[in-house]
Amino acid sequence: MDRDVIIQIEKADSFYGTKQILKNITLNIYAKAVTSLMGPSGCGKSTLIRCLNRMNDLVPRFRLEGKILYKGLDLYSRDVDITDLRREIGMVFQKPNPFPKSIYENVAYGIRIQGVTNGEFIDGIVEESLKKAALWEEVKDRLHESALSLSGGQQQRICIARALAVKPQVILFDEPCSALDPMATAKIEELITELKKNYTIIVVTHNTAQAARVSDFTAFLYLGDLIEVGPTGKIFTVPQDKRTEEYLTGKFG
């Protein structure tokens, strides 16, 4: 397979205070593909994904050493505007977290804060994003109802639509289905597969089956170390490391 590398993580170490969370991670993320970060809880997979859009900056006493390059640009350099960065690299969280506002306002928020006021333009973006998130048909007649009135799965798709509205290149999914039932989970997974045609997607999951279903590449993290990474088929059929094999066969996790 011949693909473009969009994100390069080079020798990344991260710390909360004095506690080291990530240990010397080096990893390439390929464009327009789904990469899963898989591992038992506490392995650092969420920390790693939150380094990519610098959400960890909000955590006091967080520190990162090493480099993370996005299209060749150091994400942690002083010149990078963190708000632009987060528009390029969107995120969907573990628990659906729509704003306590209408469905429409949830999706429109990201462009509104960029100073866009043109109503028709915003209408267009909202419709387009909701369609991409496979939610348009379900909500088109009640766009101005509260997003909190939707079901959990629908809420999560609102969050996806909201992320799509600002036209990101990369979308980070931090265990997007862990709060959802199997039906809603299937819909989200289907959506992820659809979205990878146009977006680079990174999914954090502790569900091996999910990683196997949705991703092209899988990275296995354990206790802050990147144990191994490769095409999903290869990782699941011929894991190189004993720990990966044990995790996949359910010996721990």
Add this chain to the structure above:
Amino acid sequence: MSKRKLDKRMDSVFKAVGLAVTLFGLLVLAALLIDVVMDGYQRISWDFFTSYPSRKPEQAGILSAWVGTLWIMLTTALLAIPLGVGSGIYLEEYARRNKLTDFIEINIANLAGVPSVIYGILGLGLFIRLMHLDRSVLAGGLILALLILPVIILTTREALRAVPSSIREASYALGATQWQTIRHQVLPAGFGNILTGIILAMSRAIGETAPLITIGALTYIPFLPANPVAFSPESPYIHLSAQGFLDPFTVLPIQIFNWVSRPQKGFLTDAAAGIIVLLTITLLMNGAAIFLRYKNQKRW
């Protein structure tokens, strides 16, 4: 009787005593309300609201008092709400944990416990002597604003703390700046609770008497602060004036205190009638706050 039986008996005894004692406070409240209404209801009339205080109890009214209360509340709100909410936002959303923040926090906690009469003395020394604001609406409003500031700060902080951090994260993840996140997501989400705090603080300010007496506001005021808006038949038709803020004033609780301290029975009736008006306002505001708080509990 066995120990277990005794305990059981004690349990039901305490349950009854506890209920009675809890209701005792409410009983006194009821007595107070009935007493005041019985004493004052016959003075409540249109004239009572449209007359100035007078030497004759049966002609005295609360016109200057309620207009003054309105002025003072307006001034207090204009000063205290932006400052208090702003300070609350800073401490909850921006401040890092350090010595300065700690110091500010202890300061606010202490200010919340400073007796209100001390704020009057502060006003006397600062606004009257040093800044020569005299016994003006502005001086009174400044004092009450400083007085309720800690309450507004503390409730703003609580309200913001109750907004789940997932909302902040969602906003940041879409490329919002910190201020955009606060302005568009956190503040609206906490608005109901902040409003509750503001209403409670304002209801406290409405009833404050001592700090305003300290700056000498207990003088006979047979006129109103200058109208902020005046109309005329010729151009420019509308005149705006801030003169009212510099005019002397009286407020409802001070008028009531004035009447209570007179020996004539008629003035005591006036006082009771004034209290009915004041209590109606305070209870309505508190009712609104309780309702708002109840409504806001059912989220997230």
Add this chain to the structure above:
Amino acid sequence: MLKRNRIVKFKEMLIEKLLLCCSLLSVFTTAAIIYVLLSESVGFFKEVRIIDFLTDTQWTPLFTNKHFGILPLLCGTLLTTLIAIGVAVPVGLISAIYLSEYATVKMRHITKPLLEILAAVPTVVYGYFALLFVTPLLKKFIPGLSGFNALSAGLVMGIMIIPLVSSLSEDAMHAVPMGLREGAYALGSHKIQVAFKIVFPAALSGITAAVILAVSRAIGETMIVAIAAGQQPKFTLNPLVPIETITAYIVQISLGDTPHGTLEYQTIFVCGTTLFILTFALNVISFKLKRRFQEIYE
């Protein structure tokens, strides 16, 4: 792309600094209070020896034969505070225990806001109530009671601070972990044992903080005593006669037209300083206790 936007950055920084200034206003307020109180008090103590101020048993700044002993005013304050605490602490604590351990959720939801109203009634209203309802009522049982007295002022003040004691204490008891209670219930304890032997001691520092705050509130309360307790500084603990508290004196002297710069004028600030020191000390103790309590359970 991905370049720092200077204007946005600047605006963000400006807003943060502006909000910081709002917060610093509280520091400024404290500083201003201390400055105003001290600057006038210094003038006072140039005229009056501090030892006389602290030990003289007469307070007669408005008479020809002037005495400036704070003791009578302190005594009046102490007396009304004691009476108020005598009402508020038992009633408030029993209510708190009842509401936290016995009452149904519904009962608590209805009663708590109603009790809070007691604290919302303007103090001038309580003054009226003490003078014109409670005193005449008490006179039926205590014939020797004066028209102005510490007793009814103190009692009514106690009613006013019930919600302060009850709601802060209830918060403290609420913060005691369920596990402690469950442990005791599992051993077959009755509610009353759990309430008094487990929850109450566990919440004690929080409750103490509430009581101290109530004392501070009672010391600083002004209008009730100014209206109902009288204006006669007396070095007595007799609750049936007119007395004067520190706060009531401040009101009394503010009512007259005392010229700036005179010794009488300065007494306002000396009394203010005394009041500030007393309440400040209590507030600090209460704050520290509450913090310690929170550190244990939160």
